[in-house]
Amino acid sequence: MADGTADGTAGRADPDALFNFSALRRFPDVEAENLFAFDASDTLILSESAAALNGLDGDALDGGALDGGAVAVVGDRYGALTLAVASFLGSVDLRVQQDLVSGARALDRNAAELGLSGGFRRVPLGEELFAGVRVVLWQLPRSLAELAEVADQIARYAHPGVVVFAGGRIKHMTVAMNAVLQESFADVRAGLGRQKSRVLTARGPIRPSGESLYPVREFSHELGLWLCAHGATFAGARLDIGTRYLLGFLDGMKPDARQAVDLGCGSGVVAAALAAARPALTVTATDQSAAAVASAAATAHANGLAGRITAVQDDAMAGFPGGSADLILLNPPFHLGATVHTGAALKLFDAAARVLAPGGELWTVYNNHLDYRAQLQQRVGRTSVQGRNAKFTVTVSVRGRTG
Ligand SMILES: C[S@@+](CC[C@H](N)C(=O)[O-])C[C@H]1O[C@@H](n2cnc3c(N)ncnc32)[C@H](O)[C@@H]1O
Structure with a gap:
């Protein structure tokens, strides 16, 4: 013993x-x-x-x-x-x-x-x-x-x-x-x-008597969509304010796009809003977090969009073929675990550059003070500011034809 x-x-x-x-x-x-x-x-x-x-x-x-x-x-x-x-x-x-x-x-x-x-x-x-x-x-x-x-x-x-x-x-x-x-x-x-x-x-x-509350489910009246979230998901089942700003630009995003990616999908709010607004698109929602991917799948299902949204767990799209997407949306992370570090965002910019087809667009929202424009320009392609409010900037980066 x-x-x-x-x-x-x-x-x-x-x-x-x-x-x-x-x-x-x-x-x-x-x-x-x-x-x-x-x-x-x-x-x-x-x-x-x-x-x-x-x-x-x-x-x-x-x-x-x-x-x-x-x-x-x-x-x-x-x-x-x-x-x-x-x-x-x-x-x-x-x-x-x-x-x-x-x-x-x-x-x-x-x-x-x-x-x-x-x-x-x-x-x-x-x-x-x-x-x-x-x-x-x-x-x-x-x-x-x-x-x-x-x-x-x-x-x-x-x-x-x-x-x-x-x-x-x-x-x-x-x-x-x-x-x-x-x-x-x-x-x-x-x-x-x-x-x-x-x-x-x-x-x-203490054995719980009822069903688990997770994933939690909230209806966003602003988006007209259900959002679902397991506990570990960024922003839970609520709309992040940076994401809200990015979604205001949906109409201008590559009109002829067919294959889009919600990169770092969290609850899958971006994938759901994009799929709902653009019926010709199929969307891959991807995140490194198992909780996020399960949440995005639940969000897609809750809105009747499961047939057009696929949720995939991966690290910075490592398993996605190069040149396979024509539109990527990103509200990048600024933490690596508990450490604030720009490496997390830069890694996703590099991933987007690889996965975008020539002429494809990466739409990014970030806090003004982070000023990622030069990094996006260098890593992805020609980058222009599409909007800027008191807190956030939205850019579009176009993948060059020569890669
Ligand atoms: C700021 S949150 C945005 C979540 C969601 N798109 C939204 O707008 O509410 C950034 C997300 O990126 C994910 N992420 C961070 N690093 C990643 C990586 N290397 N590969 C895939 N996802 C990543 C995080 O797990 C997190 O869900």
Whole structure:
């Protein structure tokens, strides 16, 4: 029997001390000097959960080793949590959910490099991810809606004795997170801060009686469309003000276009507005986020547009053939994870340049202070400002005939 308790920190061994975190890379996600593949919140989650993980290796728990050994890792960025647990508890039933395809690819790569590819299985958010799970390691999301959606699912499906270790950087944590977790767990405690990080430990899942609220669904009277959103989706089921400004230009967008892309689709609001306004178009809504893609599919369905909108999860259209679209719409991200970084937008400009057919148009909206015009001109093609209000600029960039 392991000498750790299910809730203490006196673990037999600390995975933090047993794993070489510096071997991890972010690739194929953007890599730069100020961007890291792991941080102190990963190592703190691992050390706080060490005793509970130690208790999972067999006879400490009832229900057999397999059931007793089920661990779910949620929100792991590049594999720090998953691969430390996989190397620490070789035979555990380790289930992993990551929202971002770039993070999922980085985890797969890091796992292959470290010989740990067989040590976990990827499962989408839902019952299979949490059924019978005793320990959840969770990189706290930034949005309370995502926190609420995942907490609801853990409480709904996990083992009644589940212990959840949800950690993050203190600067990104708010007391509202405790309140959200308390909706789904009877006992939520904040641990001590270490290296600017903190872990919230939750026990006593409160089984929800009704159906999940997600994806949430709201009718936009302004657009005459239903918008649907899972918790992790940008702007939820509401119309972002930059997006609203971009949609004011729909009529002027490449009139003869047949194949359009809603790049970084979030809820799929742009795809739905475009498909509704332009019956001759088919639209691919694509995003790196699994939650966004599921939301865009739900939005298309809710508006009777599923036959003309296809939702695809991909990192910056990596799997799209070159020259395959004649119109791309983009409200670019300005974060890479929690870090404000222009690399996220520039990567999408380069992707648009590759996927646009000659003469194709990229329509972009951005905050005035970002002034992306020169970058768009250099990376995509001739770029002109189509509109500018107090906050936002809308540009069109035309892909040159010579590429
Ligand atoms: C500002 S939001 C816009 C969302 C939606 N189009 C709207 O207008 O409400 C930017 C979106 O880009 C997505 N994104 C960021 N980097 C991406 C990448 N490398 N590949 C695909 N999507 C990406 C984000 O997940 C996010 O949904």
